[in-house]
Amino acid sequence: AQSVTQLGSHVSVSEGALVLLRCNYSSSVPPYLFWYVQYPNQGLQLLLKYTSAATLVKGINGFEAEFKKSETSFHLTKPSAHMSDAAEYFCAVSTNTGGFKTIFGAGTRLFVKA
Amino acid sequence: EAGVTQSPTHLIKTRGQQATLRCSPISGHTSVYWYQQALGLGLQFLLWYDEGEERNRGNFPPRFSGRQFPNYSSELNVNALELEDSALYLCASSLGGNRYNEQFFGPGTRLTVL
DSSP states (O other): OOEEEEEOSEEEEETTSOEEEEEEEEOSSOOEEEEEEEOTTSOEEEEEEEOSSOSEEEOGGGOEEEEEGGGTEEEEEESSOOGGGOEEEEEEEEEOTTSOEEEEOOOEEEEEEO | OOOOEEEOSEEEEOTTOOEEEEEEOOTTOOEEEEEEEOTTSOEEEEEEEETTEEEEEOSOOTTEEEEEOTTSOEEEEEOSOOGGGOEEEEEEEEOSSSTTSOOEEOOOEEEEEO
C-alpha cells in the first residue's frame, strides 16, 4: 500500500537558516509527488510537484525538492527561511493503485524564529 | 478567477444528527475531492467525483456519502454524526482528464460534533 511519512511533526529554524522538511514515500509504481503548504485558517496551496521529469523540482517562494528513487525520498528545502514561511507543510503522493487517490503525510509544522 | 468555495465555514451539530457540506469547484474543473483533516492526523482522503460519478472513496464508513451535480459542485453528507467526526473538511478541485493534475483547495468547513 502506498504511504507517506513526514519525519518530524514540528521543525524550528532561525530566520535566514536552511529549511529542510523530510518526506519518504512508499509506492510500487513511479509516483507523482507533491508538496503543499497550509497557512492558518486556509486551505492547502501547491508548492511544487514531481511528475517523472527532472528530479530536482523548483516551486514557488524559493522552495525546491529533490526526488531520490533509491532513498524513496522527496525532501523539501529552502536555502534561507523567512518569517512568512511559518506554516504547515504536507507531502503527498498520487497513485492509481487500488483506484486513484492522493495520500497525504501527517504534516510538518514549520516555526521560524527571529 | 474565483477559487474553490465551501459552505458553511463552521457547522455545529450534535451526535446522531446529519451534516451537509457544500463545495463549488473552480470554473472548468470537473473533478472534486473531499478530505477530512482531523487534529494531528493530516488529510485523509474521503471521496473523489468526476463528471458526476463517484470514482473512488477512502476508508470511511458508508454514512459518509456525497454527490456531484451537473454544474460540478458537490455535497458531502455525514449521517449519524459521531464525536470523532469533528474535523476540518477540505474540498479540492482539478481539471478532468489527467488525474494527476494539481488539486486546488478550498478553505474548508469546520465541523464540530457535540
